Amino acid sequence: MDVVERMVEESANEEWIRVLTERPSNRGEKESRYIQAIGESRFTLRELVPANGADLSPGDRVAVESEDITDVHRRLTYQTLTQAAQDSLKATIEDIIADRLSLTPAGAREATLIDGELKSTGDDINLGDVLIVGNVREAGGTELTHDDHLERVEGFDVEIY
Incomplete structure (x- = not known):
């Protein structure tokens, strides 16, 4: 496995995400709602399907394998994020970095x-x-x-x- 393949595989296996925003489904989509999030380890943008009744808000830290998430729907690019997700992205990345560094x-x-x-x-x-x-x-x-x-x-x- 070359470096690029390994990075793609690792980015697909984010363990923890931070919620950026929730978006309702579009007509023809299978699920009724989606969350847009960023992975904490590789900063991968993802769209996930929250479990019914899961109370997830922007900024929440959630394990991908938790009962709050039923599926990883797709990988996103910055351009495919909603405006609300784009607006909160920089602050969310800064929060992730600050948490990692234990910045005082x-x-x-x-x-x-x-x-x-x-x-x-x-x-x-x-x-x-x-x-x-x-x-x-x-x-x-x-x-x-x-x-x-x-x-x-x-x-x-x-x-x-």
């Missing part, structure tokens, strides 16, 4: 400072790395990584392997 308010402030410092010198690193570095620098820790671009962050203790 002090770490978020530090990340904001780091982002400003890097931009003022013409350097830039991706948002995920900025959040990690902010949390680690605020806590006085050391980052062990293979990402040598993190050495550009002033006052950040990093060990490259």
Whole structure:
């Protein structure tokens, strides 16, 4: 199995999703309602069929294999999301990242400072790395990584392997 096939297979097997919105069915569709959601591990956009009586709201975290979900209907693209789902997507992704990183308010402030410092010198690193570095620098820790671009962050203790 090549890398692309493995990524497609893994994205199909999201274990946890965050609800973006619910949409009613269109004429001719089998189910009466659908939820549009994003997977937490691969950020895969999916449309799922909620169980009858399942009370799912935007922002809810749900296990795909739970009794609240009866079927994974289809994979979505950004363009196929409803406007409500598109509107909530950025905030939902930020929530997933913050939960994964256990981002503290002090770490978020530090990340904001780091982002400003890097931009003022013409350097830039991706948002995920900025959040990690902010949390680690605020806590006085050391980052062990293979990402040598993190050495550009002033006052950040990093060990490259």
